Amino acid sequence: MLQVRDLCVSFRTEQGEALAIDHVSFDVEEGEILGVVGESGSGKTVSLLAVMGLINDPNATITGSIRLRGKELVDMNPAQLRKLRGREMAMIFQDPMTALTPVYSIGEQIAEQITTHNKISKRAALDRAVQLLAEVNFPNPEDAIHRFPHQLSGGMRQRAVIAMALSNNPSLLIADEPTTALDCTVQMQILDLVRRLQRDHKAAVVFITHDMGVISELSDRVMVMYAGRIVERATKTEIFKHPQHPYTQALLETIPPLTGEKPDRLKVIPGSPPSLFKRGTGCAFAPRCKYRFEPCSKIPPLAGAVHKAACFKVHPHG
Amino acid sequence: MADVLYHARNVSKRFKVGTRFSAQGLRTVHAVDDVSLEIKTGETIGLVGESGCGKSTLSRCLVRLYNITDGALIFDGADISHLGVRAMRPIRAKLQMVFQDPSASLNPRRRVKDLIAEPFRIHTKLNRKEIAEKVAALLNDVGLLPDHGERYPHEFSGGQRQRIGVARAIALEPKLMVLDEPVSALDVSVQAQIVNLLADLQQKLGLTYVFVSHDLAVVRQVSTRIAVMYLGSIVELGPADHIFAQPRHPYTQALISAVPVPDRPGATARQRIILQGDVPSPINPPSGCRFHTRCPRVQDLCRVQRPVLEQKGGVSLAACHFPL
Amino acid sequence: MIWAILRRLGQMLFVLVGISVMVFAIFFATPGSDPAARIAGRNASPEVLEAVRKSFGFDQPFYMQYLLMMKRIFVTGDLTSFVNRGWKVVPAVIDTIPVTLSLVIGAAILWVVFAVIIGVVAAATRGRWPDKLLMVLGLIGISMPVFWLGSVANLLTQSRLKDTWMFSWVPPLGYVNFTDDPKGWFLALVIPWITLSILYIGLYGRVLRASLIEAMQEDYVRTARAKGLSETRILLKHALRTSLINFVTLFGLDFGALVGGSALLTEVVFNLHGVGKLTYDALLSLDLPIIMTTVLYASFFVVIANALVDVAYIFLDPRVRES
Numbered sequence: 001m002l003q004v005r006d007l008c009v010s011f012r013t014e015q016g017e018a019l020a021i022d023h024v025s026f027d028v029e030e031g032e033i034l035g036v037v038g039e040s041g042s043g044k045t046v047s048l049l050a051v052m053g054l055i056n057d058p059n060a061t062i063t064g065s066i067r068l069r070g071k072e073l074v075d076m077n078p079a080q081l082r083k084l085r086g087r088e089m090a091m092i093f094q095d096p097m098t099a100l101t102p103v104y105s106i107g108e109q110i111a112e113q114i115t116t117h118n119k120i121s122k123r124a125a126l127d128r129a130v131q132l133l134a135e136v137n138f139p140n141p142e143d144a145i146h147r148f149p150h151q152l153s154g155g156m157r158q159r160a161v162i163a164m165a166l167s168n169n170p171s172l173l174i175a176d177e178p179t180t181a182l183d184c185t186v187q188m189q190i191l192d193l194v195r196r197l198q199r200d201h202k203a204a205v206v207f208i209t210h211d212m213g214v215i216s217e218l219s220d221r222v223m224v225m226y227a228g229r230i231v232e233r234a235t236k237t238e239i240f241k242h243p244q245h246p247y248t249q250a251l252l253e254t255i256p257p258l259t260g261e262k263p264d265r266l267k268v269i270p271g272s273p274p275s276l277f278k279r280g281t282g283c284a285f286a287p288r289c290k291y292r293f294e295p296c297s298k299i300p301p302l303a304g305a306v307h308k309a310a311c312f313k314v315h316p317h318g
Numbered sequence: 319m320a321d322v323l324y325h326a327r328n329v330s331k332r333f334k335v336g337t338r339f340s341a342q343g344l345r346t347v348h349a350v351d352d353v354s355l356e357i358k359t360g361e362t363i364g365l366v367g368e369s370g371c372g373k374s375t376l377s378r379c380l381v382r383l384y385n386i387t388d389g390a391l392i393f394d395g396a397d398i399s400h401l402g403v404r405a406m407r408p409i410r411a412k413l414q415m416v417f418q419d420p421s422a423s424l425n426p427r428r429r430v431k432d433l434i435a436e437p438f439r440i441h442t443k444l445n446r447k448e449i450a451e452k453v454a455a456l457l458n459d460v461g462l463l464p465d466h467g468e469r470y471p472h473e474f475s476g477g478q479r480q481r482i483g484v485a486r487a488i489a490l491e492p493k494l495m496v497l498d499e500p501v502s503a504l505d506v507s508v509q510a511q512i513v514n515l516l517a518d519l520q521q522k523l524g525l526t527y528v529f530v531s532h533d534l535a536v537v538r539q540v541s542t543r544i545a546v547m548y549l550g551s552i553v554e555l556g557p558a559d560h561i562f563a564q565p566r567h568p569y570t571q572a573l574i575s576a577v578p579v580p581d582r583p584g585a586t587a588r589q590r591i592i593l594q595g596d597v598p599s600p601i602n603p604p605s606g607c608r609f610h611t612r613c614p615r616v617q618d619l620c621r622v623q624r625p626v627l628e629q630k631g632g633v634s635l636a637a638c639h640f641p642l
Numbered sequence: 643m644i645w646a647i648l649r650r651l652g653q654m655l656f657v658l659v660g661i662s663v664m665v666f667a668i669f670f671a672t673p674g675s676d677p678a679a680r681i682a683g684r685n686a687s688p689e690v691l692e693a694v695r696k697s698f699g700f701d702q703p704f705y706m707q708y709l710l711m712m713k714r715i716f717v718t719g720d721l722t723s724f725v726n727r728g729w730k731v732v733p734a735v736i737d738t739i740p741v742t743l744s745l746v747i748g749a750a751i752l753w754v755v756f757a758v759i760i761g762v763v764a765a766a767t768r769g770r771w772p773d774k775l776l777m778v779l780g781l782i783g784i785s786m787p788v789f790w791l792g793s794v795a796n797l798l799t800q801s802r803l804k805d806t807w808m809f810s811w812v813p814p815l816g817y818v819n820f821t822d823d824p825k826g827w828f829l830a831l832v833i834p835w836i837t838l839s840i841l842y843i844g845l846y847g848r849v850l851r852a853s854l855i856e857a858m859q860e861d862y863v864r865t866a867r868a869k870g871l872s873e874t875r876i877l878l879k880h881a882l883r884t885s886l887i888n889f890v891t892l893f894g895l896d897f898g899a900l901v902g903g904s905a906l907l908t909e910v911v912f913n914l915h916g917v918g919k920l921t922y923d924a925l926l927s928l929d930l931p932i933i934m935t936t937v938l939y940a941s942f943f944v945v946i947a948n949a950l951v952d953v954a955y956i957f958l959d960p961r962v963r964e965s
Contacts, residue, residue, distance in 0.1 A: 054868060113870070265514050266514055272477055
């Protein structure tokens with residue numbers, strides 16, 4: 001349903017051209033949960049903001065193709081794109097504390113999204129908001145629509161944001177680290193909710209996170225990003241059982257286990273992720289990679305049939 | 319039995335919020351409520367819990383960044399609960415704190431070598447050359463290169479900045495280091511580097527740590543003993559392995575089960591306990607057992623009587639009338 | 643919400659009493675000076691001094707003097723100016739209030755309307771020519787002193803271009819009572835209103851633009867975009883409402899100060915006998931009862947304006963309602 005091909009996003013800055021996304025291609029299928037995992041600066045958020053058309057920085061250049069159900073989004077005019085946003089595709093963000101306008105009630109903000117895309121009265125939209133809040137397990141939804149964001153806890157605000165995102169039954173929901181700012185018992189409630197709603201609404205979900213644990217809880221397929229490129233893409237089981245790319249492997253190894261034997265020392269990945277301005281001509285992970293060899297001076301393509309990895313060690317001929 | 323380096327006895331910290339004239343009047347936040355903790359030389363105590371559980375407040379009380387409301391803090395045999403600024407100064411050298419966001423605690427206009435030299439200038443009478451030698455040694459200890467000293471904090475990545483923060487903290491050879499979420503702001507691929515660095519330094523310098531974090535996997539990795547906090551009190555305290563293998567407090571059990579961990583080959587499926595609702599407000603904590611409002615095993619007694627932290631036949635101590 | 647407003651009004655009353663005590667203490671209880679001599683004015687005869695002492699109760703304890711003063715200002719209203727030979731102070735001040743209020747309220751309406759338009763248009767066209775043009779105009783407006791602008795306006799409308807079609811409608815300088823002649827009142831004040839408001843239009847337009855641009859970077863604006871709202875709606879509904887909080891704060895301070903006498907320069911230039919001009923004249927002749935009364939009056943308006951701002955907050959920002 002969503003086809004992204006050769007997406008590039010760069011920003012002109014005072015320190016020069018920063019290439020945030022470099023030729024990223026992926027698909028999202030109907031009704032699946034695609035996990036996107038990566039560290040800060042890996043481009044995971046930027047690539048999906050580009051899908052939503054939410055990069056409105058005059059210094060940004062976006063090239064490539066993004067097709068939602070066959071409609072090309074990259075050069076679509078803003079008014080048309082706006083009609084898709086919040087109806088066909090919706091997005092929820094990391095920090096629920098700041099994601100809602102502080103001066104309007106929850107109900108008003110949900111109703112606003114409904115009335116923007118549908119010709120219904122405000123009263124009917126508010127009734128729908130009550131239903132939606134009930135669906136995301138708000139206690140007392142009739143009362144909750146009159147509440148203001150500051151009166152709710154982080155978990156409750158995130159529920160409100162989710163209810164709002166789902167208000168027009170979007171076919172694509174993009175969730176950008178929606179549980180990172182929450183406590184883990186609350187995170188579990190939200191993950192559970194996302195999974196249930198995804199089933200009920202038959203929406204495709206793209207779930208962005210830096211947490212391998214969250215990815216393994218939720219996703220059907222996983223896409224690992226590093227320094228603006230996709231380095232590995234496969235089903236969840238494949239990624240966790242047979243990680244191919246050295247970065248994915250190392251990432252999984254550095255996480256301390258919660259059960260079983262405690263290692264004396266954690267495995268580490270030396271160094272730190274590269275800066276956006278110093279993208280070399282080779283594999284971006286090479287400087288930190290223990291398998292580095294000659295071919296790594298060129299950029300490895302994402303190769304493989306179903307389980308794809310961008311690494312010359314796995315796919316010597318690209 | 320190792321000797322006790324730090325003894326926090328019945329420590330409470332209450333904050334006043336609002337004023338007499340505001341709508342709800344003057345209210346009291348019970349941030350830390352009657353917590354007792356013995357920290358033995360050379361061990362790492364992990365403090366875990368969700369936001370608002372008081373773990374950060376407690377850690378700040380331990381180093382006297384906050385003045386405690388009740389109780390006593392005994393460090394290295396001396397009562398430091400109410401020492402003045404001047405009397406605290408020699409003790410501060412031995413009692414250091416590392417914060418979550420390293421960049422916020424480093425003056426951006428000073429070179430790294432000056433930042434690391436600062437503790438020596440304040441607490442010692444070393445001359446310039448001696449200080450320079452110490453700084454060079456410290457840079458090496460925390461895995462930075464000698465020429466890193468000439469640079470400014472903003473030229474470093476998050477992981478390197480945390481190394482600078484650690485170098486400053488260990489400069490005066492402290493006995494106890496309180497680490498408040500030291501790896502939470504770092505990228506996943508960098509966290510392990512800092513965790514290992516801290517473990518190495520502990521071994522090399524014989525440090526004692528209080529490690530505060532919401533990340534249970536990291537806490538399990540570094541800690542000898544773990545204290546689980548909920549709404550200002552310790553609900554379970556015991557050896558790290560036991561806490562994870564056989565939690566005794568229902569909250570600990572739920573907390574551990576809520577951590578999403580990647581499926582590893584051969585790992586057994588874990589049972590999920592999803593707690594309902596949010597953590598109640600510490601302004602108006604529930605009666606009886608603080609956890610009773612969310613506890614899946616709540617009974618009548620829990621609503622009235624507050625359980626104390628006790629052994630009751632298990633390995634770890636649990637504050638629960640009906641431990642698991 | 644009602645409770646919050648009532649509480650705010652209660653605080654206001656408390657502040658007002660505090661200010662009146664302080665002002666009274668400064669003027670009448672300063673050690674080493676005889677207030678009677680100052681009230682009586684220069685070269686007063688011993689009889690007058692004696693009369694002053696008696697009428698202000700200077701032979702009684704301090705709190706009695708204060709109560710007497712308050713009674714003469716607020717209850718009987720018979721406080722007398724000795725410098726101006728028996729002029730009743732309270733009616734004199736009351737007479738000036740409509741003049742100042744007419745001037746300031748009219749100017750305030752102008753400046754709020756135009757500042758909001760300028761701020762919103764500039765923020766919406768950020769970095770493009772309408773924004774740049776408006777900001778330059780705003781800066782020019784801020785840079786022109788009111789007395790200069792007023793003099794130029796007078797020069798043009800009262801003399802140079804008085805007989806042309808453009809300004810033939812402008813009446814001679816001075817105030818016309820609204821109740822006597824609404825049309826005359828309006829015409830007499832148009833030029834002063836514009837003169838006084840230009841500075842504030844520039845200032846407020848720039849402030850609003852800055853806070854709108856800041857608000858447009860907020861997370862909730864990104865959420866609003868993700869909802870598919872139009873940029874206009876986001877700007878007017880989500881960003882403007884939060885930005886107005888700054889705007890209202892500033893407005894309360896300036897409005898209170900202007901009503902309290904800061905419109906002095908405009909009043910003098912356009913020969914309007916308002917509170918500012920009265921205070922100014924009283925200061926020149928050291929007329930203590932008038933100064934006392936106008937200072938009290940000014941603080942009264944500043945406090946009221948601030949209380950109104952707080953009430954406005956309560957409507958604008960739900961977060962204030964509880965804390």
